[in-house]
Amino acid sequence: MEKDEKILIICIDRDDDLGRKTGIETPIIGREVNLKSAMELGLADPEESDMNCILGGIKLYDRLIAEKREVEIVTLGGSEEVGVVSDMIIAEKLDNVLERIEATRAIVVSDGADDEFILPLIQSRIPIDSVHRVVVRQSERLESAFYLIKQTLLDPRFSRSTLIPAGLVSLIYAVSIIFGHPEWATVSIFAFIGIYLLFLGVGLGDLMQNFFSAVKESFYGGKITFVTYIAALIIALVGTVQGGVGTWNYYVLHYSELPGYLLLFMVFLNESIWWYTGAGVLSWCGRMINMYLDRGAYWRHWASPLIILAFGLMMWGGSESVRLILEGSSGEGVRLLIFSIMGAVLISIIGVWISQSIKNYYSEDDQIEKDII
Structure with missing residues (x-):
């Protein structure tokens, strides 16, 4: 730094302890006024670390004055609502100070990592030559650790x-x-x-988060999908209860001959899968209605309900066939599995064919409209 440059020492009180505990408003410009404010804050709360911050800034001020440098000191307070609100207040006060004081460089004095969070805000307005942290030695690590824990929890x-x-x-x-x-x-x-x-x-957590985000958006957007999503959720819950009840009843009747927990899971899946399938189809219906009202390309999704039905059929047939195999009816279980897979494939093919036919139909209509135009 050149000696003819004016240095601004900025003491940061991000949560405005000075204003809340003494009633003194910031910015506070000048050595004597800052010293008086620090003493009042110390009398109001002897354990307040911002008092040490201001006194540390005054000590730095005296040292630079002794070195024949042109220097000024200012204390900036924010707000009890630490974050965007306090940072905007500090930014506005700093702009006002820089209009009154023609400083070219700055030294920031803080009492911990929380105050130093706004360094980019200050540096965007005036170059920072140094950051001087003034913290009671016994509490420096504790305060930094507390700040890190708080930010992590937020x-x-x-x-x-x-x-x-x-x-x-x-x-x-x-x-x-x-x-x-x-x-x-x-x-x-x-x-x-x-x-x-x-x-x-x-990845089911992401699916659930996406589902609830879609429910929230449909509610605020006034769409029919909000009702169908909630109804689908209720149906899924009913299906879960139905599967649990069916599994318990099966356990009570066959607990002495159960080969393992796999059979109970298959019973649960067999009892509940059609409820889950119905919930999926109902969700699709809501989306199709919204896309139709919004004049979207709803024809692209006509295969979805049939694919959902095919999935439900495969899961039902697979769980039932495993149950039969575990109960000793291997032949019947294998036949049921084959028929359920064949039925699911056939339903999927029909769904894809319907979707492709509708797509071609709308594509031809669009081409006719273009030819007319």
Whole structure:
């Protein structure tokens, strides 16, 4: 730095502790006024770190004055609502200060990592030569760690993937204790962790997030899909309950001769798959209605319901055939599997043929309109 350049020492109080605890408004320009403000803040709250920040700025000011440099000191306060609101307030105050003080360089004084978050904001208005952190030595690492933890917890991706599972695990354990069966907690927690890992591995979590995003958009957009999506969700829940009831009834009747848990899963799938299929078709109906009203290319999706039906048929036939094989009826199970696969393929072919025929029909209409024009 050249000695004829004016240096502006900027003390940052991002959460405006000075204003909230003493009533002093920022910006505060000048050594004596800043020293008085720091003393008032220290009397109001002796443990306040922003007092150390201002005093550190004053000490730096005195040192530069002793070196015969042209320097000024200012304290900028933001808002208790730390973030966009406080940063906009600091930016506006800094612009006003720079209009009054013709500074060419700046030194930023802060009391921790939280205040230094706005360095790019300051640097976009005036070059920064140095950042001087003034923190009580015993609390420097603690404050930085607290800031890092706070920012991590505020990250939506981290909170959704970590805090929600941790909260559910704690809730499962608490419920098990309340009902007097702590041994359930271990089994339930491991089951939950297993299901959660499967969701992450298969990508079902993203599918569910996309589904709820679509429901939200359809609600705010006033579309019929909001009703059909909710109805499809209810049908899927009913199907899950139906599958659970059917599985329990089967277990009660055949618990002494069960070959394994695979059979129970096949029973559950067999009891619930048509409910899931109906939910998928209903969701498709809502989308088709919206696309028709929006004059979209709805003809491209006519194969979807038949493909959903084909999928449901294969899953039903596959689960039923596995159940028959596990019960000892291998021949009947294999025949059912073959017929269900053949039926699913036939339904899929019909769906693709219908979709292609409708596509060709609309393509011909478009060509006729172009020829007329």
